[in-house]
Amino acid sequence: NAGVTQTPKFQVLKTGQSMTLQCAQDMNHNSMYWYRQDPGMGLRLIYYSASEGTTDKGEVPNGYNVSRLNKREFSLRLESAAPSQTSVYFCASIFGSGNTIYFGEGSWLTVV
């Protein structure tokens, strides 16, 4: 039981390049989330998927797209990376509202 696994752990991109962050959970959780964490800003929600087949915007969705590929996997795509997207990205999942939120180990992304 690996919990929440996200890849890659570290990535350096040039401005304008695209990339996809992958996230998978093996806990049969219904909901999955993508957050970004910047110094002094806490965890800000980018997108979430309440259940398989649905996705919704969070607080800071601009510049990102997501895909809930199946119940296990939820990917985050940067179509044209910008320096402002330099951040640590966390994927998270939850079985149901009011239960423990499990986070992945984080992905450190630098856009130069």
Add this chain to the structure above:
Amino acid sequence: GENVEQHPSTLSVQEGDSAVIKCTYSDSASNYFPWYKQELGKRPQLIIDIRSNVGEKKDQRIAVTLNKTAKHFSLHITETQPEDSAVYFCAAILATGANSKLTFGKGITLSVRP
């Protein structure tokens, strides 16, 4: 939507002293209040939570209290140790079974001075 604020933003205490971190929330319907601890370079992890049908919950050196009338809840850490140094996040959630977006406070950085 729910708005959660944490106070103070940073807190420094001497080892062995107690630390209290407070969160306020806006939606009176929220009924589940977890606290997450994030050590430097690590992922956030749940340390304690409380539901709206109780006023206090303890787990060894940590406790959480809830004041529904005032819409705030607090994390209490007694006999602080250097390993308690971390960022602490709170959230206020309406646990209905249906899932919705989960938002956290901005986090409080606790430093425990040896």
